[in-house]
Amino acid sequence: MAASANTPQSNNLPEPVPRPPMDFTTRGMRWNNAWRNGVNYAVSGAAILATVLVIAPLIAILVYLIYKGATSLNVAFFTNVPAPVGQPGGGMANSIVGSGIILALASAMGVPIGIAAGVYLAEYGSGTFLGNAVRFTADVLNGVPSIVMGISVFALLVQGRHFSAYAGGVALAIMMIPTITRTTEEMLATVPHSIREAALGLGVPKWRTTISVALRTASPGIITGCMLAFARVAGETAPLLFTALGNQFWSLKLNEPIGALPLQIYVYATSPYDEWHRLAWAGALVLIVMIMVSVTLVRIFANRGAIRGGN
Amino acid sequence: MDWERENNFCMTANDAVNTPNTIPRQTTPSNFVSAAPAAPETPETGPSPIRQFLSKRGSGKLADGTFSAVMLLCACSIFAIVIFIAVILVLRSKLSLVQFGFKFFTGSSWDPVSGDFGALPFIVGTLETSLLALLMAVPLALGVAIFLTELCPRALRSPISFLTELLAAIPSVVYGLWAVFVLVPLMRDTLGPFLVKYLGWTKLFDGPNFGVGLLSASIILAIMILPIISSLTRDIMLAVPSNQREAMLALGATRWEMIRTGVLRNARIGIVGAVILGLGRALGETMAVTMVIGNSPTISKSLFAPGYTLASVIANEFAEASGSLYTSALIEIGLALFLVTIVVNGVARLLVWAVTRGAPGRVA
Numbered sequence: 001m002a003a004s005a006n007t008p009q010s011n012n013l014p015e016p017v018p019r020p021p022m023d024f025t026t027r028g029m030r031w032n033n034a035w036r037n038g039v040n041y042a043v044s045g046a047a048i049l050a051t052v053l054v055i056a057p058l059i060a061i062l063v064y065l066i067y068k069g070a071t072s073l074n075v076a077f078f079t080n081v082p083a084p085v086g087q088p089g090g091g092m093a094n095s096i097v098g099s100g101i102i103l104a105l106a107s108a109m110g111v112p113i114g115i116a117a118g119v120y121l122a123e124y125g126s127g128t129f130l131g132n133a134v135r136f137t138a139d140v141l142n143g144v145p146s147i148v149m150g151i152s153v154f155a156l157l158v159q160g161r162h163f164s165a166y167a168g169g170v171a172l173a174i175m176m177i178p179t180i181t182r183t184t185e186e187m188l189a190t191v192p193h194s195i196r197e198a199a200l201g202l203g204v205p206k207w208r209t210t211i212s213v214a215l216r217t218a219s220p221g222i223i224t225g226c227m228l229a230f231a232r233v234a235g236e237t238a239p240l241l242f243t244a245l246g247n248q249f250w251s252l253k254l255n256e257p258i259g260a261l262p263l264q265i266y267v268y269a270t271s272p273y274d275e276w277h278r279l280a281w282a283g284a285l286v287l288i289v290m291i292m293v294s295v296t297l298v299r300i301f302a303n304r305g306a307i308r309g310g311n
Numbered sequence: 312m313d314w315e316r317e318n319n320f321c322m323t324a325n326d327a328v329n330t331p332n333t334i335p336r337q338t339t340p341s342n343f344v345s346a347a348p349a350a351p352e353t354p355e356t357g358p359s360p361i362r363q364f365l366s367k368r369g370s371g372k373l374a375d376g377t378f379s380a381v382m383l384l385c386a387c388s389i390f391a392i393v394i395f396i397a398v399i400l401v402l403r404s405k406l407s408l409v410q411f412g413f414k415f416f417t418g419s420s421w422d423p424v425s426g427d428f429g430a431l432p433f434i435v436g437t438l439e440t441s442l443l444a445l446l447m448a449v450p451l452a453l454g455v456a457i458f459l460t461e462l463c464p465r466a467l468r469s470p471i472s473f474l475t476e477l478l479a480a481i482p483s484v485v486y487g488l489w490a491v492f493v494l495v496p497l498m499r500d501t502l503g504p505f506l507v508k509y510l511g512w513t514k515l516f517d518g519p520n521f522g523v524g525l526l527s528a529s530i531i532l533a534i535m536i537l538p539i540i541s542s543l544t545r546d547i548m549l550a551v552p553s554n555q556r557e558a559m560l561a562l563g564a565t566r567w568e569m570i571r572t573g574v575l576r577n578a579r580i581g582i583v584g585a586v587i588l589g590l591g592r593a594l595g596e597t598m599a600v601t602m603v604i605g606n607s608p609t610i611s612k613s614l615f616a617p618g619y620t621l622a623s624v625i626a627n628e629f630a631e632a633s634g635s636l637y638t639s640a641l642i643e644i645g646l647a648l649f650l651v652t653i654v655v656n657g658v659a660r661l662l663v664w665a666v667t668r669g670a671p672g673r674v675a
Contacts, residue, residue, distance in 0.1 A: 040565040050454025116385030143656035145595020151645045152396040155403045205371035207378035235482020238597040269488045284485045
């Protein structure tokens with residue numbers, strides 16, 4: 001302040017009166033600062049405490065699950081079908097295979113439709129009313145409870161006929177579509193326009209540009225999205241309750257009730273038998289390992305698939 | 312095609328630039344106009360080999376049209392799914408819609424034997440558990456988001472957000488399994504007596520404590536919606552421009568004052584959206600709640616009492632429902648759940664969108 005007032009440029013201006021330096025050491029000021037710092041530390045501490053409180057149940061759940069699951073997992077779990085009540089042994093072989101079949105059906109239906117809808121949103125419908133409406137509907141559909149999917153598919157495919165693996169697959173596919181659509185759209189939006197323009201400039205038709213250039217560039221991210229959707233529906237129980245129903249016996253028929261891992265865990269967990277509780281823990285461990293492996297893969301994919309260079 | 316549109320745009324822009332020039336100066340524009348059509352003229356030597364090749368190859372208009380039509384069809388299938396769910400739920404619940412009308416949502420007796428259905432106990436149970444879960448989850452989620460965006464050392468940020476996302480990936484049955492075998496005994500033997508001893512005067516913890524009940528269901532719901540709310544809130548707080556933070560710090564604010572006035576105040580609409588989104592998830596959560604809520608269609612004041620939610624009554628009774636009135640009453644409950652979650656999610660998405668619209672898209 002004082003230095004600038006003495007510079008030659010300001011000699012035709014009236015000389016400003018130098019302000020006395022502010023006194024930061026009054027009692028009120030000190031008290032105020034102490035209070036502000038105290039609040040700051042208190043809130044920071046609360047935030048750290050909250051994080052610990054959130055992480056703790058996760059650790060508790062995981063540790064307990066691994067402990068209970070690992071002690072009750074054996075080879076029979078993977079090779080046998082469920083034993084009748086009261087008999088020891090038995091496994092969930094049919095449920096593991098059944099889950100695989102239902103998820104394959106769901107992916108076969110959900111992945112192409114989801115990706116195509118995402119392509120529409122990113123390449124054709126961006127900024128249009130229809131595009132925004134589809135995006136909004138997908139977001140809303142994402143939040144519809146899974147049990148509602150279950151009863152609507154029941155009403156369409158099961159009522160009057162019988163429970164089937166198809167119906168389970170349709171219910172899960174409906175749940176996969178919105179997630180895949182939104183991820184595909186977001187990933188396509190990160191593909192630089194110059195790449196598309198280069199392809200179009202070479203005379204490549206738009207459909208070919210979309211498939212071989214845009215989708216190809218965004219493919220790591222899109223695979224990530226599909227895996228996330230897959231991991232999410234792999235653990236779903238509610239939509240399968242009235243569609244696939246579950247099965248205690250070996251069945252590979254697509255139009256018959258079929259076993260599924262989450263369903264079997266639910267049935268066993270709510271049963272009164274200790275032997276079944278043991279199997280439920282083993283099943284939960286298998287399910288969670290499956291899901292965690294895919295989520296971790298997704299993490300690696302997502303980090304590697306980041307597209308360099310923007311618009 | 313895009314380049315044509317751009318080309319047209321360039322032409323109109325040129326026109327707009329040239330027209331004002333015609334008024335002050337008379338000679339130049341006439342020269343310019345006469346020169347303009349001459350520029351694109353090509354020598355009359357017939358189409359070039361490339362052009363011949365391209366015209367033989369066809370324009371690809373048919374393939375392009377088919378492709379975009381298929382994409383459009385798939386996009387519209389999302390509409391179709393939502394409409395189909397609504398229509399089929401209305402059709403199949405017609406019986407109970409006609410018989411009970413609006414009384415369905417105010418009646419509190421649920422008696423399949425005499426065919427008297429009222430959904431009030433389930434509505435109350437759903438609201439009670441969801442709101443209680445939000446009450447527990449929101450402060451914690453905000454704390455986690457603040458820690459992750461503002462306080463956390465960079466090295467810790469990624470592992471912690473990974474852990475919270477892992478928490479979101481655990482299936483609902485596994486949470487239920489854990490709740491049945493760990494949370495319920497804990498509630499019965501340790502947490503319940505503690506609450507009765509210190510908070511018994513609120514009359515919220517009266518009656519016998521079996522471990523299963525509204526409070527256990529709320530706790531497991533809170534654990535389940537925490538990761539959703541905290542990761543959305545984190546995204547929204549990251550979308551706040553950092554000059555807001557820098558400005559606050561430059562004015563001498565402490566870190567908390569910076570977070571409160573610089574970040575939270577800017578992000579509040581989005582945070583409300585994230586909370587509502589968590590509410591939507593809590594309202595529809597089925598399996599874990601069904602496993603610990605006790606499943607009894609009664610309305611009671613105590614948080615230890617067993618209850619029922621809209622989703623868990625469907626999960627529990629739908630497979631065994633006998634008689635078309637019983638089934639259609641359960642489907643009507645599904646319809647109510649569908650409509651409520653559509654509205655809740657719609658509002659929440661609009662709020663989140665309003666804030667993060669400019670932020671870059673991200674995955675996982």
